[in-house]
Amino acid sequence: MRRAMPFGLLCLSVMSSGCARKAASAPPPTAYGSAIVEVSGGKQSAPVGARLEQPVVVQVNDDQGNAVAGALVSFHGLNGVEFDPPAGPTDSSGQFTTNVSLGGMAGRYQIIASTLTKSQKQATVEIEEIALDYQEVLGRELSEQYCSRCHNPESTPERVSNYDNLEVKPHPFAEGETLNKMSDADLAAIVSHGGPALNKSPLMPPYGYTLSTPDVQALIAYIRMISDPPYQVSGTYSKK
Amino acid sequence: MQELNENRPSLWHKLFGDPIRTFGIVSVILLLSLAIAPAKNHFSEWRHYQKSYLSMIRGRGEAITLQRHFQGGIQQIWHPELGVVDRCTTCHVGLTEASLSDVTQQPFRRHPVIPHNLEQYGCVMCHRGQGVATTVEEAHSSTLAWEQPLLPARYIESSCGQCHRAPLTGTPQLNEGRRLLASSGCVHCHTIKLPEGGTLKATDDPPSLLHIADKTTREWIFAWLKDPQAYAISARMPNFKLSDDDARDISAFLVFSSVPLSGDTLALSQKAAPDPSAGPSLYGESFCATCHAVQNAAGNLVGGNIGPELTRIGNKAKPGWLAAWISNPRVYDPGTAMPHYRFSEQQVSTLAGFLQTKADSDFLANVHLDPATPEQIAHGKLLVTEYGCASCHEISGIKKPENFAPELTRIGSKPISQLIFVAGMRHTLPDYIGGKLRQPRAFAPGLKMPQYSLTSAQIDALTTALLALNDRSQTLPATLTVPNVADSTYRPAGKAGQLMNDLACFSCHRINGRGSDLAPDVTWEGSSVQRTWLEDFLRNPNTLRPALIRRMPKFNLKPDEITTLTDYIMTVYQTPAFDRDSMPNSGYAASDIEHGKQLFYSKYACQSCHIIDPKADKGYIGPTLTQVGSRLNAAWIYNWLKNPQALRPGTIEPNRNMPDEDARAMTAFLASQKGSTKQEAKR
Numbered sequence: 023m024r025r026a027m028p029f030g031l032l033c034l035s036v037m038s039s040g041c042a043r044k045a046a047s048a049p050p051p052t053a054y055g056s057a058i059v060e061v062s063g064g065k066q067s068a069p070v071g072a073r074l075e076q077p078v079v080v081q082v083n084d085d086q087g088n089a090v091a092g093a094l095v096s097f098h099g100l101n102g103v104e105f106d107p108p109a110g111p112t113d114s115s116g117q118f119t120t121n122v123s124l125g126g127m128a129g130r131y132q133i134i135a136s137t138l139t140k141s142q143k144q145a146t147v148e149i150e151e152i153a154l155d156y157q158e159v160l161g162r163e164l165s166e167q168y169c170s171r172c173h174n175p176e177s178t179p180e181r182v183s184n185y186d187n188l189e190v191k192p193h194p195f196a197e198g199e200t201l202n203k204m205s206d207a208d209l210a211a212i213v214s215h216g217g218p219a220l221n222k223s224p225l226m227p228p229y230g231y232t233l234s235t236p237d238v239q240a241l242i243a244y245i246r247m248i249s250d251p252p253y254q255v256s257g258t259y260s261k262k
Numbered sequence: 263m264q265e266l267n268e269n270r271p272s273l274w275h276k277l278f279g280d281p282i283r284t285f286g287i288v289s290v291i292l293l294l295s296l297a298i299a300p301a302k303n304h305f306s307e308w309r310h311y312q313k314s315y316l317s318m319i320r321g322r323g324e325a326i327t328l329q330r331h332f333q334g335g336i337q338q339i340w341h342p343e344l345g346v347v348d349r350c351t352t353c354h355v356g357l358t359e360a361s362l363s364d365v366t367q368q369p370f371r372r373h374p375v376i377p378h379n380l381e382q383y384g385c386v387m388c389h390r391g392q393g394v395a396t397t398v399e400e401a402h403s404s405t406l407a408w409e410q411p412l413l414p415a416r417y418i419e420s421s422c423g424q425c426h427r428a429p430l431t432g433t434p435q436l437n438e439g440r441r442l443l444a445s446s447g448c449v450h451c452h453t454i455k456l457p458e459g460g461t462l463k464a465t466d467d468p469p470s471l472l473h474i475a476d477k478t479t480r481e482w483i484f485a486w487l488k489d490p491q492a493y494a495i496s497a498r499m500p501n502f503k504l505s506d507d508d509a510r511d512i513s514a515f516l517v518f519s520s521v522p523l524s525g526d527t528l529a530l531s532q533k534a535a536p537d538p539s540a541g542p543s544l545y546g547e548s549f550c551a552t553c554h555a556v557q558n559a560a561g562n563l564v565g566g567n568i569g570p571e572l573t574r575i576g577n578k579a580k581p582g583w584l585a586a587w588i589s590n591p592r593v594y595d596p597g598t599a600m601p602h603y604r605f606s607e608q609q610v611s612t613l614a615g616f617l618q619t620k621a622d623s624d625f626l627a628n629v630h631l632d633p634a635t636p637e638q639i640a641h642g643k644l645l646v647t648e649y650g651c652a653s654c655h656e657i658s659g660i661k662k663p664e665n666f667a668p669e670l671t672r673i674g675s676k677p678i679s680q681l682i683f684v685a686g687m688r689h690t691l692p693d694y695i696g697g698k699l700r701q702p703r704a705f706a707p708g709l710k711m712p713q714y715s716l717t718s719a720q721i722d723a724l725t726t727a728l729l730a731l732n733d734r735s736q737t738l739p740a741t742l743t744v745p746n747v748a749d750s751t752y753r754p755a756g757k758a759g760q761l762m763n764d765l766a767c768f769s770c771h772r773i774n775g776r777g778s779d780l781a782p783d784v785t786w787e788g789s790s791v792q793r794t795w796l797e798d799f800l801r802n803p804n805t806l807r808p809a810l811i812r813r814m815p816k817f818n819l820k821p822d823e824i825t826t827l828t829d830y831i832m833t834v835y836q837t838p839a840f841d842r843d844s845m846p847n848s849g850y851a852a853s854d855i856e857h858g859k860q861l862f863y864s865k866y867a868c869q870s871c872h873i874i875d876p877k878a879d880k881g882y883i884g885p886t887l888t889q890v891g892s893r894l895n896a897a898w899i900y901n902w903l904k905n906p907q908a909l910r911p912g913t914i915e916p917n918r919n920m921p922d923e924d925a926r927a928m929t930a931f932l933a934s935q936k937g938s939t940k941q942e943a944k945r
Binding site for chain 1: 363364374375377415417418432433434719722864866869870871880918919
């Protein structure tokens with residue numbers, strides 16, 4: 023027979039069952055900084071539970087803003103975020119690199135990197151990452167196939183961007199300032215019927231005869247999820 | 263009892279002295295014990311969750327709707343044909359409530375949108391765990407009675423793979439895992455039986471070692487065996503962690519057993535001395551980098567991965583063999599993916615000389631092997647048999663072993679009680695599989711599985727694909743599964759077929775379901791292009807897409823070869839959907855052409871992806887259309903405009919649902935784009 027647990031505790035245990043493993047015993051710091059900053063790896067998106075493609079890199083600086091080597095950095099996150107490694111000293115360039123796996127639920131994750139300062143206080147930096155659910159992963163795959171050649175300004179040798187060639191510049195999908203103001207119906211209209219559907223440029227062709235309705239919805243779900251600033255659903259769920 | 267009675271006789275007497283009182287007391291005890299069951303039920307976990315759900319929805323705008331949807335008590339989804347009995351929805355109450363998408367508190371989150379109705383398949387089909395359990399611990403974790411805990415979200419795509427045997431757009435990790443499973447050599451040793459029959463076939467082609475001594479030296483074999491990735495960081499061969507003596511003996515046996523092959527070394531005449539200055543440009547012109555990669559100064563690989571990496575090819579290949587290979591690779595390996603370029607002797611010499619310079623002088627500097635003794639050779643043969651080298655490679659005198667390693671057909675359902683874990687490892691199946699892939703030899707001494715150099719993402723992908731190989735996937739009714747389309751075994755016939763095999767067209771192009779997707783599918787090429795263009799293209803291929811770095815090589819074909827290929831393609835590769843001569847390729851009215859031009863630039867804005875006027879247009883995505891009227895048939899253009907995906911499934915050009923008259927005018931405009939007059943004059 024299972025032991026009965028008090029209800030409150032149960033609730034907590036469910037919420038925190040996937041809590042990040044605490045920083046493993048790390049060697050004591052040989053140096054202290056006064057601030058910690060993100061170098062790279064923030065604002066990535068990956069399927070739920072998956073490792074982020076790029077590692078997260080943070081740097082510890084002293085009062086003058088110079089990098090500090092040997093300072094101890096530890097990472098914390100809620101809801102099943104895992105770090106590999108979760109803690110360690112900064113390298114000779116004052117940086118610490120960790121691989122991050124997000125938790126099992128889709129959404130935005132705040133992860134916190136912290137370092138101990140000389141005065142035994144914690145200096146922290148918050149980094150945001152995004153876990154995608156099935157629909158959003160589908161949206162991301164479709165976007166890579168059909169959209170990103172024009173909508174992503176970044177070029178790689180393998181996939182040259184068409185962004186610079188276009189007279190009217192497409193909106194990158196994370197551009198929340200513009201896209202958040204558009205309703206789902208408007209986005210669906212543009213994707214399905216092309217730019218002219220909303221009196222916008224005909225350089226955006228219609229995909230409604232190529233992609234299915236669930237595909238278009240998946241694209242919109244993906245665009246909403248990676249939006250920066252985050253997309254807020256308005257009006258629908260307000261209390262009485 | 264005696265003592266108790268003596269000390270406190272009154273208590274016993276008070277309670278049980280009187281028969282009526284005894285009856286009363288016993289009744290109370292009985293009543294209390296009977297009350298345990300209902301009380302346990304009343305205070306059960308799921309009741310608590312249902313209560314807190316009700317109090318949560320009470321404060322929401324849509325409370326009345328949610329309340330109406332709510333059903334109290336234990337909920338169950340039962341699908342006997344799937345073996346699904348799920349009570350998860352007893353606590354996970356709001357799974358199907360679309361309006362709860364802002365709730366982050368478990369167990370009340372809405373289920374993410376998936377293409378299936380949750381009721382239709384239940385929960386454990388995808389999430390595993392114990393569906394019948396009604397407590398949190400038993401449902402989610404592994405217990406003495408239940409081995410399968412919840413599947414971590416990281417591997418959730420494996421559940422899609424139980425029914426979906428073909429790639430799905432929404433499951434990139436599963437697709438990648440399956441690709442790796444077939445291409446990393448796993449199935450050379452491990453058998454994977456497919457539910458639809460047959461076994462998973464390897465897509466890689468490890469080289470035959472029958473004539474290895476013609477190709478390379480014993481020293482190189484030794485160094486390669488010791489650490490394949492030291493020779494080429496992209497090497498697919500795993501590291502067997504051999505001792506120096508074992509590597510020495512295996513290399514001795516391989517060289518000893520190698521059979522010389524006539525024609526696989528080429529002695530070049532004195533006239534054809536390599537021209538060092540022409541080497542790099544010939545390598546570039548021949549588009550060797552489309553398939554082969556070379557490590558640059560920064561340590562990054564530049565080039566394709568169809569052929570082996572060539573960073574240190576000069577350390578490996580014997581000069582005479584390399585020249586023979588470049589001259590005609592099919593002599594040494596009839597099934598190679600490398601095309602048979604028609605190089606002149608001078609070109610062979612130049613290219614071989616250039617490749618020979620791609621070497622690292624330190625690479626074999628410390629390898630000194632004494633001549634092999636018969637004992638070493640015999641020991642080497644024993645090791646080759648023990649390590650199962652012949653599972654992947656053809657080796658003279660060694661038979662390919664059957665079932666060399668454990669079968670993986672149902673690895674995704676392997677009972678945890680049958681697994682041996684390494685200390686410190688979480689006792690779950692995904693952790694076991696991941697651990698095996700990461701460090702196979704860590705599990706016990708004497709294991710043979712070699713060390714792969716897989717990235718963490720690749721290990722996760724492979725684990726996902728392996729977890730999909732489980733009891734359920736093997737036993738699902740066929741009506742519920744989406745079968746994979748078996749690879750076509752299409753072989754073009756006759757002289758042209760031989761030529762296409764010789765040129766390895768299928769290494770890049772896909773025809774009738776066979777081949778690679780690196781280059782366009784040419785199944786309907788005969789309907790698509792005009793004969794003169796095709797002849798010109800085969801003679802001197804130029805790229806159609808401005809942003810492409812991987813390109814069609816120039817094979818230096820002879821005129822009669824071009825005629826054979828062109829005849830075959832123009833005759834055989836025609837779509838039944840339309841007649842390619844049903845529309846004229848020229849002679850359109852100027853007004854139609856002008857109308858088409860307007861449609862092209864204004865209504866359909868094709869210039870966002872295509873270039874017609876190289877001075878004004880910049881589109882990089884589709885092929886350049888400056889000469890499209892000399893390249894494509896008008897009937898193909900028309901039908902393509904009407905529905906591109908019908909002619910080439912998966913093409914990214916959207917279907918515009920174009921009216922017939924628009925398509926006709928655009929066809930007139932495009933067919934009139936004949937390209938430069940110089941080309942016309944040449945013809």
